[in-house]
Amino acid sequence: MNTRKVYLIWFFLFIFIPLIGSAKIDDSHIRSVVQILIYDNYSKEYISSGSGVSIGGTRVLTNYHVVEDIIKQPSRFLAIICLTQNSQSTPDCSYTAHAYYKYGIAGTSAEYQEELDLAVIYVNNKKDTNGTWKSIADLPMSEFSFDSINPALYGYSMTNIQLGDEIQTLGFPDYGNNTITYSNGVVSNFWMDDGDFFKDHDGVLAIGTSAKISHGSSGGAAFDKDGYLLGITSAEILDGNGSFLSGVIIPITTFNWWWEKVLGYEIIDGVGYTTGSISKEMFCKILYKDYDKLHNTCVCPKGYTENSNQECIAGSTPGSDVKIDNSTSLKIDPQLTNRLKGYILLQVQSQGEAWYVNSVDGKRYYMKDGSTAYEMMRKFALGITNSDLAKIPQQGEDKAYLSALSNLKGKILLQVESHGEAWYVHPKTGIRYYMKDGEAAYALMRYHSLGITNADLDKIPEGIL
Numbered sequence: 001m002n003t004r005k006v007y008l009i010w011f012f013l014f015i016f017i018p019l020i021g022s023a024k025i026d027d028s029h030i031r032s033v034v035q036i037l038i039y040d041n042y043s044k045e046y047i048s049s050g051s052g053v054s055i056g057g058t059r060v061l062t063n064y065h066v067v068e069d070i071i072k073q074p075s076r077f078l079a080i081i082c083l084t085q086n087s088q089s090t091p092d093c094s095y096t097a098h099a100y101y102k103y104g105i106a107g108t109s110a111e112y113q114e115e116l117d118l119a120v121i122y123v124n125n126k127k128d129t130n131g132t133w134k135s136i137a138d139l140p141m142s143e144f145s146f147d148s149i150n151p152a153l154y155g156y157s158m159t160n161i162q163l164g165d166e167i168q169t170l171g172f173p174d175y176g177n178n179t180i181t182y183s184n185g186v187v188s189n190f191w192m193d194d195g196d197f198f199k200d201h202d203g204v205l206a207i208g209t210s211a212k213i214s215h216g217s218s219g220g221a222a223f224d225k226d227g228y229l230l231g232i233t234s235a236e237i238l239d240g241n242g243s244f245l246s247g248v249i250i251p252i253t254t255f256n257w258w259w260e261k262v263l264g265y266e267i268i269d270g271v272g273y274t275t276g277s278i279s280k281e282m283f284c285k286i287l288y289k290d291y292d293k294l295h296n297t298c299v300c301p302k303g304y305t306e307n308s309n310q311e312c313i314a315g316s317t318p319g320s321d322v323k324i325d326n327s328t329s330l331k332i333d334p335q336l337t338n339r340l341k342g343y344i345l346l347q348v349q350s351q352g353e354a355w356y357v358n359s360v361d362g363k364r365y366y367m368k369d370g371s372t373a374y375e376m377m378r379k380f381a382l383g384i385t386n387s388d389l390a391k392i393p394q395q396g397e398d399k400a401y402l403s404a405l406s407n408l409k410g411k412i413l414l415q416v417e418s419h420g421e422a423w424y425v426h427p428k429t430g431i432r433y434y435m436k437d438g439e440a441a442y443a444l445m446r447y448h449s450l451g452i453t454n455a456d457l458d459k460i461p462e463g464i465l
Contacts, residue, residue, distance in 0.1 A: 004091055005187065025170065025182060025223070025227065026227075027085065027086045027087070027150070028147045028151075028279075029147075029170060029221070029223065029227060030084055030085070030086055030087060030170065030180055031054075031083065031084070031085060031146060031147040031219070031331055032053060032054045032146065032147045032148060032149040032221065033052070033053055033054075033084075033170040033171060033180060033220055033221045034051065034052045034053075034054060034060060034081050034082060034083055034084075034095075034110060034146070035049065035050075035051060035052075035081070035082035035084075035091050035093070035172040035178070035180075035216075035256060036049065036050045036052050036060070036062060036066055036067065036079055036080070036081060036082075036097070036121075036219065037049050037079070037080040037081075037082065037093065038050075038067070038069050038070065038078070038079060038080075039074055039078045039079075039080055040069075040076065040077060041077065041078060042076055043075070046080075047069070047077075048066070048069070049172065049174075049216050050062060050063065050065075050066030050067075050172075050216060050217075050219045050220075051066075051170075051171035051172045051216065051217060051218060051220035051221075051233070052066070052081070052121070052219045052220075053149055053219070053220070053221045053229070053232060054123075054146045054147065054148045054149065055076040055120075055148055055149060055151050056148040056150075058123045058124070058136060059121075059122060060081065060097055060120065060121050060122070060123060061118070061119075061120055061151070061219070061255060062119055062120075062121065062232065063118065063119065063218045063219040063232065063234050063250075064112050064113065064114050064116075064117045064118055064119045064217030064219070065117060065218065066119070066218050066219045067079060067099060067119050067121055068114075070098070070099050070121070070189035071099045071110050071112055071119065074098065074099060074100055075370065076400075078096060079096060079097040079098070079099075079121060080093050080095070080096060080097060081093070081095035081097050081123055082095075082172075083095065083146060084179070084233055084259055085465060086178045087180065087182075087272060087364060090126050090178075091172075091178065091179070091180070094126055094127040095123050095125065095127075096126075096133065096373040097121040097122055097123045097124060097127045098121060098124050099111075099112070099119070099121050099122075107384045107397050109383040109384050109385075109460050110383070111263060111383055112259055113262070114312055114360045115256055115435075116250065116254060117226070118232075118250065118254070118258055119251060120157050123136060123146070124136060125240075130366055130434040131425065137398040138297060138298065147326055149221065149229045150228075150229065151229050151252045151256060158190075158204045158207075158251055159252050160207055161187060161207070161224070161230070162187065162455050163186075163187050163188070163189070164187060165176075165186060165187045165224065165225065166184065166185075166186055166224065166225040167184065167185050167186060167187060167207075167209045167211050167221070167222055167223070167224065167230065167249070168182065168183070168184045168210045168211070168223045168224075168225075168227075168449075169182070169183045169184070169185075169191050169209075169212075169213065169217070169220060169221065169223070169233050169247075170182055170220055170221045170223075171213075171216065171217035171218075171219070171220025171221065171233055172216045172217070172220065173212075173213070173214035173215065173216040173217040174214055174215045174216040175214055176216070181217075183211045183212045183213070185209045185211030185212070186208035186209065186210055186211075187207055187208075187209060187248070188208040188209055188210055188246055189207075189208040190204050190206070190207055190208070191204070191205040191207075191208070192204060192205060198250070200425040203397055204253060204254070205250075205254070206234070206248050206249060206250055206251070207222075207230075207231060207249040207250075207251055208237075208246045208247070208248060208249075209222070209246065209247045209248075209249055210246065210247070211247050212234055212236075212244060212247060213234075213235065213236045213247030213248065213312070214244075215236075216236055217226060217236075217247075218232045218233065218235065219232055219233070219234070219282045220232060220233040221233070222249045229252050230249065230251065230252060231250050231252045231253075231254075231255075232249065232250050232255075233247060233248075233249055234248050234249060234250045235247070235248040236248070243342050244422075256454075261419065261420065262420045263383055263414060266270075278290075278435075288348065289444065296319055312427050314446045315444065328415060332459060332460075332461055334362075336459050336460065337357070337362045337459070337460050337461065338362065340357045340409055340450075340452075341357050341358070341359040341427070342357060342359040342409055342410010342411060342425075342427035343356075343410065343427050343449075343450050344356055344357075344367070344445045344446065344448055344449035344450065345357065345364065345448065345451075345452040345457060345460075346446065346448060346449040346451050346452065346459060347452060347453075347454060348452065348453065349453055349454045350452040353366065354367040354442075354445065354446050354449055355367060355460075356376055356380075356445065357398070357410075357460060358380055358463065359409075359410040359427070361463065362460075362461065363460070363461050363462060363463030364460045364461070364462055364463065365462075365463050365464075366462075367442065367445065367446075369393060369438075369442060370437070370438035370439035370441070370442040371438050371464070372438075372442075373435075373438045373439075373441040373445060374437065374438025374441060375416075375438075376412070376441075376465070377412055377422045377438070377441055378436060379465060380411075380412050381412040381413060381422060382408075382411055382412070382413055382414065383413075383414050383415075384408075384413045384414065384415060385415075386415060389413065389415060389423065389432070392408065392425060392430065392431075392432045393431055393432070394422075394431065394433075395431050395433065407430070407461040408425050408430075409424060409425050409426070409427045409430050410427030411424075411425055412424055412425075413432070413437075421434065422434075422435040422441065423435065423443060424441070424444060424448075433448070
């Protein structure tokens with residue numbers, strides 16, 4: 001294996017404190033920590049490795065530097081995910097993960113923050129006994145054996161963590177012979193932010209620890225003495241002779257702050273230190289599909305058909321009937337639905353009710369008021385980098401809209417490298433408009449709406465926030 005070693009060398013003086021006894025790490029902890037192997041499709045070899053933590057919903061939290069290649073060049077590089085069932089089993093490397101393809105739906109943005117060295121990737125496929133890759137959503141849950149660690153315990157504050165507190169780590173360091181490896185130590189020191197970068201955050205940038213962290217450990221889990229997720233192991237600090245001085249942990253509070261305050265998502269929560277295996281029914285909901293309990297699989301709702309990308313497309317045939325409440329027959333028009341994706345519609349024959357047609361699932365969502373518009377911003381927004389956002393023209397700019405960005409028309413975008421500013425890209429002109437808050441979004445989206453009759457509105461499937 002041609003492995004690239006990634007070292008983040010930080011020069012600080014540390015105070016070392018004797019180790020204390022360790023609480024038990026069980027198999028559930030082990031099943032939540034995975035090995036990430038980066039595979040080069042061009043050279044046909046593994047080029048680097050790291051670790052990751054399963055945090056629910058097929059999400060794997062890791063360091064940005066571990067998965068940088070699959071984020072920057074997704075067509076060339078692939079992430080192979082290896083799962084360990086217990087401390088004495090070898091990793092099962094039959095899963096793949098992607099930064100842009102989430103829950104079976106292809107996206108245009110990835111969830112990462114280079115400055116914080118954080119990224120979230122999504123497990124999508126598993127290789128069966130015949131060597132065929134299959135979507136996770138189409139497999140029985142017995143074949144998906146990940147557990148998920150709850151990152152919500154500490155919220156945004158590390159005030160309960162003190163110097164000398166015990167830390168336990170799990171990961172796949174280079175000295176561990178490609179097996180899951182345990183290490184323990186204590187909190188050595190804290191790095192604090194000066195207050196300019198973080199908002200609504202306690203300011204702890206990183207935690208120093210005497211627990212041994214090495215190449216391959218990056219993205220692994222750091223637990224407190226009770227087995228709760230404290231952060232992810234991210235770097236090692238070496239002295240001038242290359243000897244280990246200290247490990248560096250990015251606290252889970254930083255992830256929670258970034259996930260909610262910057263990306264606009266809710267903090268992933270659970271009960272205890274694990275949320276347990278992910279249910280098949282939850283997979284189906286995430287995929288906007290129905291759960292077929294009899295066959296333990298995900299199926300498209302009535303009136304939808306599955307395309308080659310395993311996405312549900314409105315309308316099995318043009319004008320097909322969908323039964324509502326066993327009494328009403330509603331004709332869904334897939335051509336009209338696809339044409340109006342991303343538009344704001346205004347009912348001209350009623351009280352001017354506004355609807356947003358989601359560009360992903362093709363469903364219309366009632367935009368009652370500013371708070372509802374804000375909820376839509378959080379629910380439907382795609383993350384985008386500042387450089388990509390700058391390619392989309394604003395009103396009054398003499399800038400041509402790039403055809404490569406046409407798939408962003410009609411979408412709500414969230415600046416992941418700034419403070420989570422939201423933008424609406426007009427589905428026809430491609431011009432982006434800034435939405436300061438829910439009320440501004442409500443006013444702006446109504447201003448750019450299209451009038452529609454009740455009869456035509458009824459031809460578009462309705463979704464519920």
